[in-house]
Amino acid sequence: MEKQRGPIAVFDSGFGGLTILKDIVKAMPQYDYIYLGDNARTPYGTRSFETVYDFTLQAVKQMFKMGSPLVILACNTASAKALRSIQVRDLPTIDATRRVLGVIRPTVEAIGNLTKTGKVGVLGTTGTIQSQTYPLEVKKLFPDVEVFGQECPMFVPLVENSEYNSPGADYFVKKYIDALMAQSPDIDTVILGCTHYPVLEDKIRVALPEGVNLILQGELVAESLKDYLARHPEMEERCTKGGERVYLTTDSVEKFENTAKIFMSDKVAANKIMIE
Numbered sequence: 083m084e085k086q087r088g089p090i091a092v093f094d095s096g097f098g099g100l101t102i103l104k105d106i107v108k109a110m111p112q113y114d115y116i117y118l119g120d121n122a123r124t125p126y127g128t129r130s131f132e133t134v135y136d137f138t139l140q141a142v143k144q145m146f147k148m149g150s151p152l153v154i155l156a157c158n159t160a161s162a163k164a165l166r167s168i169q170v171r172d173l174p175t176i177d178a179t180r181r182v183l184g185v186i187r188p189t190v191e192a193i194g195n196l197t198k199t200g201k202v203g204v205l206g207t208t209g210t211i212q213s214q215t216y217p218l219e220v221k222k223l224f225p226d227v228e229v230f231g232q233e234c235p236m237f238v239p240l241v242e243n244s245e246y247n248s249p250g251a252d253y254f255v256k257k258y259i260d261a262l263m264a265q266s267p268d269i270d271t272v273i274l275g276c277t278h279y280p281v282l283e284d285k286i287r288v289a290l291p292e293g294v295n296l297i298l299q300g301e302l303v304a305e306s307l308k309d310y311l312a313r314h315p316e317m318e319e320r321c322t323k324g325g326e327r328v329y330l331t332t333d334s335v336e337k338f339e340n341t342a343k344i345f346m347s348d349k350v351a352a353n354k355i356m357i358e
């Protein structure tokens with residue numbers, strides 16, 4: 083049976099994954115891409131394991147149906163709560179030749195070389211932090227590095243509702259950064275462990291103590307994907323090239339197109355899609 087060829091798919095619960103897509107496209111503009119934002123059901127960060135898994139699996143199946151051989155979960159919450167089950171349990175029965183990759187592993191691989199104190203902070207959704215995925219993954223690669231997690235449940239609503247420049251955003255950024263640094267004053271590296279948070283980058287930099295490194299995931303994920311495709315020529319050949327980009331949302335097209343401008347410099351045209 084001939085293996086299906088198609089675009090690389092990038093999925094997020096909403097707009098956040100556009101911060102990852104932007105860097106992936108910058109590094110590899112030659113491929114075709116589909117972006118799917120499940121805006122109608124965002125946020126995922128406060129939902130149970132089962133719900134995040136169900137929604138993510140539905141999205142993956144939809145992107146497979148559209149021909150994609152390779153799906154990137156550009157969402158830490160979905161990567162933390164659904165990726166492993168999909169890889170181990172679902173892929174072998176759906177189509178063992180396709181791949182689903184996440185954003186946590188490429189981020190973790192980079193951090194061991196960045197911290198000098200061995201104390202790393204992670205800002206993430208309630209789901210990502212409570213899953214303990216970051217400390218567990220870091221332990222496997224860098225046993226001496228200690229991870230301090232801070233839930234930031236107000237960040238995604240601020241971003242999804244275009245309130246990221248408001249005084250309310252200043253208030254919550256300071257509150258969460260203070261709470262993180264109170265866990266250990268020796269934290270010297272902080273990971274933005276949610277793809278929505280780069281929109282708050284400037285405010286987060288102001289709130290962090292001087293000298294603390296702030297790590298954004300986009301370039302790390304893009305580099306890791308490039309490396310993956312170089313090491314897997316059979317997958318690389320299945321990713322179609324033509325520079326086409328398709329944007330899909332499960333909610334209002336108008337809202338998607340207006341808000342996407344914040345994340346992408348190009349104007350995007352979106353289509354609505356139902357997933358179930």
Ligand code: DGL
Nearest residue numbers: 098125126127158159277
């Ligand atoms: N952007 C997603 C992440 O990286 C989560 C946002 C949400 O809560 O839906 O975790």
